[in-house]
Amino acid sequence: MLEIKDLYASVNGKEILKGINLTIRKGEVHAIMGPNGSGKSTLSAVLVGNPAYEVTKGTVTFEGKDLLALKPEDRSHLGIFLSFQYPVEIPGVSMVNFMRTALNEKLKYEGKEPLSASAFLRLMREKRAIVELDNKLANRAVNEGFSGGEKKRNEIFQMAMLEPKLSILDETDSGLDIDALRIVGEGVTKLKTPETSCIVITHYQRLLDYIKPDIVHVLYNGRIVKTAGPELVMELEKRGYDWIKDEVGE
Amino acid sequence: MQNEPNKYVKELTQEKYKYGFTTDIQTDIIGKGLNEDVIRLISSKKKEPQWLLEFRLEAFRHWQTMKMPTWGHLTIPDIDYQAISYYADPTQKNKGPKSEEEIDPELIKTFNKLGIPLHEQRQLTGMAVDAVMDSVSVKTTFRETLMEKGIIFCPISEAVREHPDLVQKYLGSVVPYRDNFFAALNSAVFSDGSFVYIPKGVRCPMELSTYFRINAAKTGQFERTLIVADDDSYVSYLEGCTAPMRDENQLHAAIVEIYVHDNAEVKYSTVQNWYPGDANGNGGILNLVTKRGLCKGVNSKLSWTQVETGSAITWKYPSCVLAGDNASAEFYSVAVTNNYQQADTGTKMIHIGKNTSSTIVSKGISAGKSQNSYRGLVRVSEHADNARNYSQCDSLLLGSECGAHTFPYMDIHNDTAVVEHEATTSKINEDQLFYCNQRGIPTEQAVGLIVNGYAKEVINKLPMEFAVEAQKLLSVSLEGTVG
Numbered sequence: 001m002l003e004i005k006d007l008y009a010s011v012n013g014k015e016i017l018k019g020i021n022l023t024i025r026k027g028e029v030h031a032i033m034g035p036n037g038s039g040k041s042t043l044s045a046v047l048v049g050n051p052a053y054e055v056t057k058g059t060v061t062f063e064g065k066d067l068l069a070l071k072p073e074d075r076s077h078l079g080i081f082l083s084f085q086y087p088v089e090i091p092g093v094s095m096v097n098f099m100r101t102a103l104n105e106k107l108k109y110e111g112k113e114p115l116s117a118s119a120f121l122r123l124m125r126e127k128r129a130i131v132e133l134d135n136k137l138a139n140r141a142v143n144e145g146f147s148g149g150e151k152k153r154n155e156i157f158q159m160a161m162l163e164p165k166l167s168i169l170d171e172t173d174s175g176l177d178i179d180a181l182r183i184v185g186e187g188v189t190k191l192k193t194p195e196t197s198c199i200v201i202t203h204y205q206r207l208l209d210y211i212k213p214d215i216v217h218v219l220y221n222g223r224i225v226k227t228a229g230p231e232l233v234m235e236l237e238k239r240g241y242d243w244i245k246d247e248v249g250e
Numbered sequence: 251m252q253n254e255p256n257k258y259v260k261e262l263t264q265e266k267y268k269y270g271f272t273t274d275i276q277t278d279i280i281g282k283g284l285n286e287d288v289i290r291l292i293s294s295k296k297k298e299p300q301w302l303l304e305f306r307l308e309a310f311r312h313w314q315t316m317k318m319p320t321w322g323h324l325t326i327p328d329i330d331y332q333a334i335s336y337y338a339d340p341t342q343k344n345k346g347p348k349s350e351e352e353i354d355p356e357l358i359k360t361f362n363k364l365g366i367p368l369h370e371q372r373q374l375t376g377m378a379v380d381a382v383m384d385s386v387s388v389k390t391t392f393r394e395t396l397m398e399k400g401i402i403f404c405p406i407s408e409a410v411r412e413h414p415d416l417v418q419k420y421l422g423s424v425v426p427y428r429d430n431f432f433a434a435l436n437s438a439v440f441s442d443g444s445f446v447y448i449p450k451g452v453r454c455p456m457e458l459s460t461y462f463r464i465n466a467a468k469t470g471q472f473e474r475t476l477i478v479a480d481d482d483s484y485v486s487y488l489e490g491c492t493a494p495m496r497d498e499n500q501l502h503a504a505i506v507e508i509y510v511h512d513n514a515e516v517k518y519s520t521v522q523n524w525y526p527g528d529a530n531g532n533g534g535i536l537n538l539v540t541k542r543g544l545c546k547g548v549n550s551k552l553s554w555t556q557v558e559t560g561s562a563i564t565w566k567y568p569s570c571v572l573a574g575d576n577a578s579a580e581f582y583s584v585a586v587t588n589n590y591q592q593a594d595t596g597t598k599m600i601h602i603g604k605n606t607s608s609t610i611v612s613k614g615i616s617a618g619k620s621q622n623s624y625r626g627l628v629r630v631s632e633h634a635d636n637a638r639n640y641s642q643c644d645s646l647l648l649g650s651e652c653g654a655h656t657f658p659y660m661d662i663h664n665d666t667a668v669v670e671h672e673a674t675t676s677k678i679n680e681d682q683l684f685y686c687n688q689r690g691i692p693t694e695q696a697v698g699l700i701v702n703g704y705a706k707e708v709i710n711k712l713p714m715e716f717a718v719e720a721q722k723l724l725s726v727s728l729e730g731t732v733g
Contacts, residue, residue, distance in 0.1 A: 048688050052680070076690035084688075088681045092703025101699060102689040109690070141703065158689060 001026050001197050002047075002067075002166060007058035009046045015056070016042040018222035024166070029198040031208055031233065034219035035241045040201045041085060043219070044170045048082045049075050062166070076102075077109035079165030083155040083172045090142040095154070098142045099124065099161050106162060127160040131187040149180035156187045167191075168199045173207035185210025205237045218244055267525055268726075270495030273360040277384065277466050278339040283332045286310065289438055292337050296407045296441075299414060302421075309427035309437030316431045322565050322594040323623040323655055326536065327499055334501060336439045338384035338466035357388050364492060366461045377488075377715070378403055380460040384469060385441030392456065401485075402447040403458050406474050409445035416447055420478050424507035424544045424571075432503045433540045440474035440505065448483035448514070457486050457713055464493035464500055464524075464535065473504035479514035481547065486517040488716055491560070493525040497533045499562060504539045512547030512574065517555070519712050520568075521720050524560035526727070531590030531619075534562025541568040545577035545603075553580040554597065555711040557720040559727040562591060567625065569598035572606035572634075579608045582708040584720075586701075586727050587620030587652070596626035596657075601637040601667070610641040613705050615724075616652035617731035623655040630667040637667045645675040646704055648697070648731045698725030 002024040009017040016039045024030055032040055045053050047060065049072035060067040067075060090098065103123075104114040115123065128138055131153045143151050152172050159167055169188065173181055188211050192198065200211055208230075216233055218226040220241070225248050226232070236244075280291055289310055293303040318329070340357060353368065361368050361381050368381060368389045378392035380403065387405030396403050402413060409417050427437035444460040464471050479485055493500065502524060510516050518541075527534025537560070543552040554568040570579035581597035599608035608628070616622040622645065630637040645654035656673050678700060686696035702709065702721050709717050709724075 050684055052684075071692075072684065072687035073690050073692045076688055082688050084685065088679065088685045090682050090685070090700060090703055092706035093699050098686075098689070098691075098699065101695060102686075102691050105690045105692065105695070162689065 001063060003061045005059045007046070007060060008056045009042060009053050010056055011042065011053050016222055017046065020058070020222070020224060022217070022224060024197050024199065026197060027194045028215065029192070029200065029211060029213045031200045031202065031213035031216045032219055033202060033216065033233070033236055038219045039222045040219050041170055044082055044168045044199070044201060047168060048072060048080060073105065074109070076162070077106050081159050081162055081164035081167045083152070083159060083167065083169045085170040085174065087143050087151045087155055089144045089146075091144050093142050095138050095140060095142055096121075096124065099158065102158075103161060123161065127157060130160050130190055131156045132183050133157045148175035149177060152176055152184055153180060153187070156184050156191075160187070160191055165195070166197050166199070168201070169207075170201045171203070172200075173202055173204060181206060182210070205233050208233050220244060220248060267495055269364060269492035269523065270525055271363070272494040273340070273356055273465050275340045275354065275356045275465070279335050279466055279469060280337045282335045282468065284334070284336060284439065288336055292439060292441070295337065295339070296410070298410055301418060302410055305422070305427070306438050309434050310439075312428055313431070313434035313438055316434055318431050323621065323625075323657070324563055324565060324592045324594050326563060329501060329536070333468070335466070335469045336472070337441060338469040339386045340383050340465060341386050341388055353389055357383065360463070360465075361388070361461070364461065364463065377457045377459055380405060380444045381463070382442045382444075382460060382473065383463045384466050384471060387442045387444075390444075396454070396456070399452050399455065400449040401452060401454055402445060404445055405442045406445040406476060407442055409476075413445070413447070416478065417445065417476070420476055420507070420509050422507075424509055424542050425505050425540050430540060432538045433505055436472050436474060436503050436505045436540070440472045443473040443475035443504070443506075445475075446477040446485060446487060448479045448485045450480045451482045453483065454485040457488055459488035459490065462489070462491040464502065467496060468498070470501035470503065473502070475504070475506040477506075477508045477516060477518070479508075479510050479516045481512045481514060483511075483514045486713060487519070488713060489518070489520045490523070492523050493535050495525050495528070495533065499534060499536050501536050501538070502561075504541075506539070506541040506568075508543035508552060510543060510545045510547060510550040510552050513549045514547060515551040516543065517553045518543070518568070519716060520556040520558070521712070521716055521723065522556065522558045522560050522564070523723060526560050526591050527562040527589065529589050531562070534591070535560065537561035537564045537566065539566035541566060542571065543569070543579070544571045544573060545579060546573050548574045548576055548603075550574045550577045551579070553582070553711070555582045555708065556584070557705075557708065557712070557723065558583070558585040558593060558595060559723050561593075564591075564593040564595050566595050567597050569600070570608065571600045571602065572608065573602045575603040576605045577603050578606065581608075581610045581612070582711045583612045584615065584705040584708045584724070585613070585622060586615045586724060587617065587622040588727055588731060589618040589620060591618075591620045593621070594623040594625055596624045598627040599629070599639055601628075601630045601634040601639070604633070604635045605637075606634060607638040608640075610639070610643070611707055612643045613708055614643070614645040614654050615648065615701055615704070615728070616645065616654050617648040617728055619651045621653045621655070623657060625657040627659040627661065628669055629661040630664050630669070632663045634664050635666050637664060639667075639669045641669075641671045643671075643673045644704070646701070647675065647677045648728065694729055695725075697728055697731065701725070701728055
C-alpha cells in the first residue's frame with residue numbers, strides 16, 4: 001500500500017529525516033516510536049504533504065502512485081488521513097459544514113454525487129456514536145473551545161466519516177485521560193478493517209493496548225534504527241531508548 | 251441629449267465579476283456637466299414641485315462652497331464633476347411603466363439575469379422589490395398588496411408627487427444637505443431610490459428591497475432612499491447593487507435616511523457588490539455614501555447590517571443618532587477588499603437619549619494590495635445617562651501586501667457611560683488551511699470556509715436569502731488570494 005524509499009526531508013533548512021525506508025501492506029498496523037525530536041511528526045507531515053516541510057530526496061508511492069507529486073487534498077481523496085497531534089480551531093465554521101464540504105470534495109474526486117443533507121446528517125449521527133461525540137460538539141465550530149480530549153475524539157470522528165485507507169495517528173494519545181484514551185482506542189479498533197492500514201505514532205504502550213501493532217519501528221535521529229514485532233513495545237516501556245542509542249553507537 | 255442604440259444584452263465574461271455585463275438599451279442621458287440649468291432639467295424631468303427644486307438649488311449653491319474632504323485613509327482619483335452626466339433614464343421608450351407588460355423586455359431580461367425577477371408571481375415569496383437602473387426606478391412590485399396595510403413603498407420621485415407632505419417633512423431631516431460634501435452633491439442632483447412609510451402599529455408583512463443597477467457609461471448614480479417607521483411599526487429593508495465592468499471609475503453618491511418613531515424598529519441590510527475594478531486597479535465604482543438613521547422615538551430600534559465586497563472605493567459610515575430614551579442600535583459589518591480596492595468604513599453611534607445602547611461588530615478582510623480601514627465614533631452626550639456601547643473590530647489579513655487599519659474615536663461626556671472596545675488583527679492561518687487540505691478541501695474552498703466562519707456573526711444577521719448570497723460572494727471575491 002505505502003512504500004517509502006530513502007526519504008530525506010527538512011524543515012526551515014534543517015534536515016530531520018535522513019533516509020527513511022518503510023513498507024506498509026494492506027491491513028497492517030505499524031507503530032512508530034522513538035525519543036522526542038527523532039522525526040516522527042515530520043514523517044507524518046511529509047506523508048500528508050504539509051508545505052512547511054521540504055522533501056530533499058527519496059520516493060513515496062501509495063497504491064502505485066507517486067505520492068509526493070500530489071497535492072495534500074488529493075492525498076486525502078486517495079485515502080490518507082492524519083489525526084493531528086495539535087488539531088487547529090476554525091472559529092465560526094460548524095463541524096457539520098466542515099465535514100460536509102470535506103466529504104463532498106472526496107465524492108467529487110471519485111466522480112460521485114454529493115450526499116443529500118438528510119443522508120449526510122444520518123451518516124454523521126452514526127459515526128459520532130463510534131467515538132461517543134456529543135451532538136452539541138458536532139454542532140459547534142471546528143475544535144473551537146474543545147478540550148484536549150474532545151479534539152482528539154473529533155479527529156477520530158473525522159476519520160470515521162472519511163473512511164481512509166491509511167490512517168496516521170500522530171500522538172493521538174497525548175493529553176488524553178483514561179476514559180478518552182479508551183474511547184479513542186476502541187474507536188480506531190472499530191474502524192479497522194482488513195482493507196485498511198494504520199501508522200500509530202506514540203511514546204507509550206497504552207494506546208497500543210487498544211490498537212495492536214503488527215510491526216514496531218524505532219525512529220531515531222531521522223532514521224528507522226530498529227524494527228521488530230509487538231514485543232518491542234514492552235521492552236521500550238521497560239528500558240527506555242538509551243539502549244537503542246547505544247546499539248546505534250551514539 | 252443623446253440616445254444610445256438599442257442592441258441585445260451582451261456579456262463581458264472577463265474575470266469573476268458575474269454582474270459585469272452591459273445592457274444596450276435606448277437611454278435618455280442628459281448632457282455632461284453640472285450647473286443650475288442641469289438641476290432644473292432633472293427637476294423638470296421628474297415633474298417636481300417648486301419646493302424641491304429650491305431644495306436642490308440651495309444644496310447645489312452650498313456644495314459649490316465646499317471642498318472634497320481628504321481625511322479618509324483613501325487615495326481617491328480626481329473626480330471631474332463636469333465630465334459626468336447626472337441623469338440617465340433607460341425607461342424613456344415607455345414613460346413611467348405601470349404594469350409589467352409595458353416594461354421594456356430588455357430591462358426585464360437584465361433584472362432576471364441579476365436574479366431579480368420583476369414578475370410578482372415569480373418573486374421570492376415575502377419580498378417586494380424596487381428595481382432602479384441608473385437614475386430611474388423601473389418597477390416596484392407588490393405595491394398594491396402593501397398599500398392594503400397602508401404601507402407606502404415606491405420610487406422616491408413618485409412619492410414626491412403622490413405623498414408630498416410626508417416627503418417634505420422627512421427629506422433632509424436626518425441628513426441635511428449641509429452635512430458633508432457628498433450629501434450636498436446628492437441633495438442637488440439625486441435621482442431615484444426608494445421611499446418607505448410604515449404607518450403606526452403596522453408590522454410590514456414582507457421584506458422590502460431595492461436593487462440598484464448602474465448601466466449607462468459616464469454617468470453617476472445618486473440614489474436617495476428615505477425610510478420612515480411610524481410609532482410601533484416594524485420593517486426589514488434590503489439593498490443590493492451591481493454595475494458593469496468598465497475601465498473608468500463611476501460615481502455612486504447616495505444618501506439613505508431612516509427616521510424611527512416611538513417603539514418602532516427598522517432593520518436595514520446591504521449586500522454591496524458594485525464592480526470593484528480589475529485586478530490592476532482600473533475602473534470600479536466610487537461608492538461615497540451617507541447613511542444615517544435617527545432613532546427619534548422612545549424605545550426605537552435601528553439595525554444596520556452590511557456586507558461590502560464591491561467598489562473600487564467604499565467610503566461610508568452607516569450611523570445612528572440615538573435621540574429617544576431607551577433607543578438601541580446595532581451595526582454589523584463585513585468589508586472585504588481585494589486587489590487594489592480601498593475601504594474606509596465603519597459607523598457613528600451618537601447617544602443623546604437616556605438608557606440608550608449600541609453594538610458595533612466590524613469584520614474587515616483584506617487581500618491583494620488593498621487597504622481596509624475601520625473608522626468608528628462613539629459619542630455620549632452630556633444628558634445621555636446610562637449609555638452603553640460595545641464595539642468589536644476584527645481585521646483579517648490574507649497575504650502580506652494588504653493593509654488593515656482601525657480608527658476608533660470615543661467622545662464621552664457623561665460619567666455613567668459604559669463603553670467597551672475590543673480589536674483584533676489576525677492573518678489567515680496556514681495551519682487552518684492545511685488542516686482543511688488534509689481533510690480533502692482545496693485551498694480555495696478552505697479560504698471561503700474560514701472567511702465565512704470569521705464573518706458568521708454578521709452574516710447571521712442577514713435575512714436568509716441574502717445570507718446565502720453573501721456567503722457565496724465572500725468566497726468568490728477572495729478567490730485566488732492564498733496559495
